[in-house]
Amino acid sequence: MYRYDEFDRAFVHERVAEFRDQVGRRLSGELTEDQFKPLRLMNGVYLQLHAYMLRIAIPYGTLSSRQLRQLAAIARDHDRGYGHFTTRQNLQFNWIALKDVPDILEKLAAVEMHAIQTSGNCIRNVTADHFAGAAADEIADPRPYAEILRQWSSLHPEFTFLPRKFKIAVTGSPHDRAAIQTHDIGLQLTRDATGALGFVVYVGGGQGRTPMVARKIRDFLPERDLLAYCTAILRVYNLEGRRDNKYKARIKILVHESGEAAFREAVEAEFAALRDEALDLPTPERDRIATYFAPPPFAALPERSVVFERAIAADPDFARFASRNAHPHKVPGYAIVTVSLKPVGGPPGDATATQMEAVADIAAHYAFDEIRVSHEQNLVLPHVRRDDLPAVFAALRQAGLATPNAGLVTDIISCPGLDYCALATARSIPVAERISERFADLDRQHEIGDIKIKISGCINACGHHHVGHIGILGLERKGEEFYQITLGGSGDETCTIGEIVGPGFSSRRIVDAVETVIDTYLALRTSPRENFLAAYRRLGEAPFREALYAAAE
Amino acid sequence: MPLYRSGAFVTDDWTFLTDDTPLPATGAVGVSRTRFLAERDALLGRTDPVGVMLTAGDTLAGIVPDLPRLALIALRFPKYGDGRPYSLARLLRERHGYRGELRAIGDVLHDQIPLMRRCGFDAFEVSHPSTVAALRDQRVVAVRHHYQPASAEASEIRPESHPWRRVSAPHL
Amino acid sequence: MSKRSKTFAPVVATANDLATGTVVFRTPDGRWSADLATAEIATTPAEADALRLRADADVAADRVVDLALVPVVRDGAFVRPTALRELIRASGPTITLPTDAPRIGRAARPTP
Numbered sequence: 148m149y150r151y152d153e154f155d156r157a158f159v160h161e162r163v164a165e166f167r168d169q170v171g172r173r174l175s176g177e178l179t180e181d182q183f184k185p186l187r188l189m190n191g192v193y194l195q196l197h198a199y200m201l202r203i204a205i206p207y208g209t210l211s212s213r214q215l216r217q218l219a220a221i222a223r224d225h226d227r228g229y230g231h232f233t234t235r236q237n238l239q240f241n242w243i244a245l246k247d248v249p250d251i252l253e254k255l256a257a258v259e260m261h262a263i264q265t266s267g268n269c270i271r272n273v274t275a276d277h278f279a280g281a282a283a284d285e286i287a288d289p290r291p292y293a294e295i296l297r298q299w300s301s302l303h304p305e306f307t308f309l310p311r312k313f314k315i316a317v318t319g320s321p322h323d324r325a326a327i328q329t330h331d332i333g334l335q336l337t338r339d340a341t342g343a344l345g346f347v348v349y350v351g352g353g354q355g356r357t358p359m360v361a362r363k364i365r366d367f368l369p370e371r372d373l374l375a376y377c378t379a380i381l382r383v384y385n386l387e388g389r390r391d392n393k394y395k396a397r398i399k400i401l402v403h404e405s406g407e408a409a410f411r412e413a414v415e416a417e418f419a420a421l422r423d424e425a426l427d428l429p430t431p432e433r434d435r436i437a438t439y440f441a442p443p444p445f446a447a448l449p450e451r452s453v454v455f456e457r458a459i460a461a462d463p464d465f466a467r468f469a470s471r472n473a474h475p476h477k478v479p480g481y482a483i484v485t486v487s488l489k490p491v492g493g494p495p496g497d498a499t500a501t502q503m504e505a506v507a508d509i510a511a512h513y514a515f516d517e518i519r520v521s522h523e524q525n526l527v528l529p530h531v532r533r534d535d536l537p538a539v540f541a542a543l544r545q546a547g548l549a550t551p552n553a554g555l556v557t558d559i560i561s562c563p564g565l566d567y568c569a570l571a572t573a574r575s576i577p578v579a580e581r582i583s584e585r586f587a588d589l590d591r592q593h594e595i596g597d598i599k600i601k602i603s604g605c606i607n608a609c610g611h612h613h614v615g616h617i618g619i620l621g622l623e624r625k626g627e628e629f630y631q632i633t634l635g636g637s638g639d640e641t642c643t644i645g646e647i648v649g650p651g652f653s654s655r656r657i658v659d660a661v662e663t664v665i666d667t668y669l670a671l672r673t674s675p676r677e678n679f680l681a682a683y684r685r686l687g688e689a690p691f692r693e694a695l696y697a698a699a700e
Numbered sequence: 701m702p703l704y705r706s707g708a709f710v711t712d713d714w715t716f717l718t719d720d721t722p723l724p725a726t727g728a729v730g731v732s733r734t735r736f737l738a739e740r741d742a743l744l745g746r747t748d749p750v751g752v753m754l755t756a757g758d759t760l761a762g763i764v765p766d767l768p769r770l771a772l773i774a775l776r777f778p779k780y781g782d783g784r785p786y787s788l789a790r791l792l793r794e795r796h797g798y799r800g801e802l803r804a805i806g807d808v809l810h811d812q813i814p815l816m817r818r819c820g821f822d823a824f825e826v827s828h829p830s831t832v833a834a835l836r837d838q839r840v841v842a843v844r845h846h847y848q849p850a851s852a853e854a855s856e857i858r859p860e861s862h863p864w865r866r867v868s869a870p871h872l
Numbered sequence: 873m874s875k876r877s878k879t880f881a882p883v884v885a886t887a888n889d890l891a892t893g894t895v896v897f898r899t900p901d902g903r904w905s906a907d908l909a910t911a912e913i914a915t916t917p918a919e920a921d922a923l924r925l926r927a928d929a930d931v932a933a934d935r936v937v938d939l940a941l942v943p944v945v946r947d948g949a950f951v952r953p954t955a956l957r958e959l960i961r962a963s964g965p966t967i968t969l970p971t972d973a974p975r976i977g978r979a980a981r982p983t984p
Contacts, residue, residue: 154865158845168841169811174891176934177830185781186811194938196961198893229970244892268781298847299864304818305790305850308783374864385787424794426849432863494967501972565957566965574960576967626955 148209148517149294149439151259158301159256162263166190167249174246189307191265192248195569201243202265203255207275207293207317208236208520208527212507215518217258219503225251230503232488232496234560234611235314236274236520237265241567263301268309270300270381276318276325277521280440281483281529283475287336287344289317289325291437292373295428299374306381310388311396313381314353326522326638328352328361329614331398332380337367345369350380350410351402354608358644359399364411371428372418378426379418387413443515443530448480452533458540465540467589468551473536482533484514485553486526486543491587494576495561496524498548505546513539522611523599524560525553555592556600556665557583560611564604564621565628571604573621573628573654578602581658586665595665598679601636614638616680617664618645619657630657634664634691635683648692660695667694704835705801705823707871712825714751714772730774737762744769753805756784760791767798775821777806786819793820793851810834813872814842820851835872844868881943881954883920884911885927886961887936895961896936898927904936908951908962913944 151159166186173183187193191202203218210218218238222230225247226240233239243251255261264271275293276282296315300306306313316330327333333349346368352361368376384398387405402410459466474483486506488496498506506526510518513535519527531539543549552558559582562568564575579602586592601615605622612618618633629651636645652660665679667690672682683691703712716730723729723742730751736743743750744766751772752763763770773792775785785804792798803823804816810831813824826832834840846856846866856866885898896904897911905911914920924941931939943954953959960966 154845154859154862158843158847161843161845165841165843172830174934180931180937182809194888194893196957197895197964198888227969228972246891268783301847302815302843303848304815304846305786306783307815308781308786308812310783382787385783390782390784420795426864429863431861494970497970499970499972565960566967571957574966576965580967623956628956 148211148290149206149436155259156256159259159261159263162190162261162302163249163252163256166252170245170249185267187245189264189267189269190248190252191262192243192245193266193569195241195567196565197567198241199243199245199248200567201240201248201251201262202233203238203240203260203262204265204272205236205238205260205520206297207273207279207290208277208522209279209290210518210520211258212511212516212518214258214260215503215507215510217254217260219500219507221251221254222500222503229497229499231494231563232498232520232524232526234522234524234562234609235272236277236522237272238520239563241563266312267307268311268313269307270296270303270309270313270315273297273300274314274316274325274330274522276320276323277519277523277527278324278474278483278529279319279519280442281476281481282320282322282324283477284320284322285477286321286338287319288437288440289319289334289336290440291433292334292336292346292370293317294436294439295373295433296377299377306385309381309385310390311393311398313384313398315377321640323638323640323642324521326611326614326642328640328642329354329358329611329638330361332377333361334373339367343369346373348376350414351399352642353397353399354611354613355397356394356606356608357397357400358608358613359403360642360644361399362402362407362410364407364414370433371430372422373428374426375421376414376418379414379421382421383410383413383417442478443517445478445481445530446532448478448532448534450479452480452536455533455536458537462537464551465537467593468540468549469536471551471555471593472549472553473531473533476530478530480533482531482536484528484531484536484539485521486528486548487550487552487558488525488548489552489558489583490547490550491557491583492580493583495559495579498526502546502548505542505548509539509542513542523558525558551589552592554597554599556586556595556598557592558599559583560599560601560615562603562605562610564602564610568604568609570607571621572606572623573604573630575602575604575610575619575621578619578621578630578654578657582661585658585662594675595669596675596678598665599637600661611638612636613644614642615645616683617661619661620651622651624651628654630654630660632657632660632664632695634688635680637680646688648688649696663694664691667691701825701827702832703803703823703825709832709836716753716774728771730772733758733763736766740766751801754785754788755806756782756788758788760788760796764796767792767796767800770798770800772801772803773798774803774805774825777804777808777812780807780809780812786815789816789819789821790851810840813840814868817872818846818850818852818868838871840872842868842872844870880915880917880920882913882915882946883923883941884908884913884944884951884953885923885939886911886942886958887927887931887939890934890937897962898923898930902926904930908944908953911944911951913951914941 319336335347348365349361514528561579565571603610614636631651633645728749749771755776900912
């Protein structure tokens with residue numbers, strides 16, 4: 148993974164000093180809250196329902212065990228002993244004192260981390276496929292490009308006061324695990340006819356109150372033009388994006404209102420002019436960054452592992468874990484392991500300090516010291532020997548982290564909702580917890596198979612409900628929470644915005660409604676191989692709507 | 701209004717005219733883009749320097765050919781969250797080679813000035829008292845290491861073998 | 873929040889402590905306390921306006937941020953906010969917070 152050099156260290160320490168000065172000026176009254184708010188947001192400090200919240204950047208979701216241990220230490224020393232992994236591969240602490248933030252940032256800087264641009268109307272933490280560098284279907288590793296974009300966008304002098312926040316995601320695989328088409332810029336690595344690397348460029352995706360799937364504005368962007376092209380997109384957006392209404396200020400609205408062709412033309416014109424000015428990506432610099440992401444020293448192993456196969460035969464619990472939480476690796480004899488942060492009845496994405504340390508230990512011992520955070524709010528050990536899978540399973544189980552539910556009905560994405568968030572209109576975590584309790588039976592979960600439930604506690608859609616196979620949006624009406632269901636959404640390469648099926652449900656009835664949808668699917672699927680999304684696409688919403696509302700009519 | 705230019709507070713030697721104020725016979729004057737386009741010949745015909753004021757949302761249309769004849773361009777930040785003048789500044793400096801004074805006016809605060817400088821601003825009208833004090837006492841704590849080239853190339857060091865890295869001077 | 877209506881609901885002043893972010897309520901003696909039970913309750917529109925003025929002064933003095941007057945109901949000896957959001961603000965998340973409970977215990981280090 149990327150390691151800081153003297154320059155990077157100086158940069159982060161200067162940023163800590165700058166923020167310490169800003170906090171000091173706020174606490175002394177020199178800055179008003181109105182003046183301070185954009186400054187604290189630019190460094191990931193929100194004021195939530197109960198306290199300040201600090202969002203820490205985990206660039207493209209990659210962590211070392213040393214970094215994860217430091218996060219655990221911060222959780223213990225400055226928070227309440229846990230943290231929340233988010234749908235943007237970041238970590239949030241919920242109970243932070245503003246006066247402590249500069250010291251926390253020092254601790255982060257000591258392990259080459261920061262909270263820069265985790266909020267504010269700027270280029271946010273760049274996300275990438277959480278299986279990067281390991282996935283069997285990968286064309287090229289997206290992390291070097293994500294790192295290049297991270298550096299280029301850090302405290303960018305021109306793009307710090309954009310009309311609205313700006314999110315970039317990169318994937319290197321045809322199967323999109325990074326949801327690039329729901330981002331402001333989505334980049335997919337590809338090769339042209341000559342074998343040269345480049346990107347398919349998508350612009351203008353996003354969720355929130357106006358969900359839109361991104362438009363493809365370039366079939367092939369040579370890799371050396373990456374920064375110049377992104378600069379062109381950002382400059383057109385900075386100058387032309389709407390600033391009169393914060394709900395219409397994202398780039399998706401600009402793309403929509405100017406029209407795809409006119410927008411592309413504006414970007415290409417700016418790009419043509421910029422190309423002469425600088426910012427190409429020289430091969431030596433690309434190579435320098437890519438060196439940090441060289442594959443770890445994999446052993447030459449046979450594809451099949453006898454230890455693994457014996458354990459599968461001997462231990463049904465392990466077999467179930469392996470069937471869901473172990474994924475194909477590009478190197479023979481290795482697997483990718485999903486560490487589920489979705490225990491039945493627990494808040495999705497939360498990990499205690501002790502659990503973070505346990506994962507750090509396991510990664511150090513079994514997984515080349517690497518951990519990933521997925522946008523699905525789980526952790527990932529990207530490189531584990533198949534021979535070691537039984538031992539990893541045992542160690543995870545001891546830490547309460549071996550829930551065998553990756554990609555299943557209880558692997559729910561949920562925003563913090565009204566239990567924490569100042570913007571929320573309804574609670575989302577308790578709904579996730581009750582759904583996972585309803586479907587706790589593992590045989591039933593495995594019978595239902597692949598399905599993604601995503602829950603947001605307000606229209607801002609941090610829980611990605613628009614792209615949930617089953618999406619749940621929590622709203623408020625006359626002081627009561629109620630929940631709207633959308634069906635058929637998907638965040639992968641077949642990106643689709645889910646459709647609202649009908650009137651919302653009370654908090655009491657929402658879990659029954661989800662169960663009705665799933666029972667309808669089970670009754671109508673052609674075979675267990677037809678997963679929920681495929682069945683929904685075949686059947687349409689009618690049978691689901693009927694099942695949900697027939698009783699009421 | 702206090703004017704900070706080249707590391708010090710200086711007396712403002714410019715007069716900014718509203719569109720209906722008669723043009724004085726002498727002295728450096730700044731006018732709106734609209735007035736500049738309407739009275740271009742009269743303005744450029746004077747001996748003393750001419751400048752143009754633009755605000756966020758304006759374009760550079762019509763003034764680019766005359767940039768070599770303009771001694772000042774003032775870009776207004778209607779509020780400091782409005783980032784459009786940063787792009788306009790870079791276009792002026794990098795695309796159109798504008799070399800005159802580039803002045804930030806409007807809502808100009810402490811924490812934006814380092815970014816403005818990197819985008820090519822070299823003069824700042826500052827009304828916020830603690831920003832004035834911070835600049836006067838050289839107390840602006842800013843990040844000096846940068847990951848991207850910008851418009852302040854002349855005053856920034858480029859570390860060897862890193863195409864985009866820059867280091868700026870310790871004081872603004 | 874202090875919207876005039878025929879049925880005026882009693883209100884308290886709530887905010888977050890500037891330095892720590894802690895949810896606090898303004899007390900009759902001008903302190904800000906984390907305990908809702910100690911809050912000053914304004915029972916008439918005039919009292920609410922006066923409370924707002926005193927609380928605004930504390931915001932201006934940079935003691936607290938994010939001030940709001942929120943309706944409360946008395947429930948016997950207890951006082952609680954009317955709205956769910958404010959109830960959660962006053963009493964904390966409605967879920968069990970993750971802890972390193974004994975049932976999990978410290979994970980054994982993998983043996984080399």
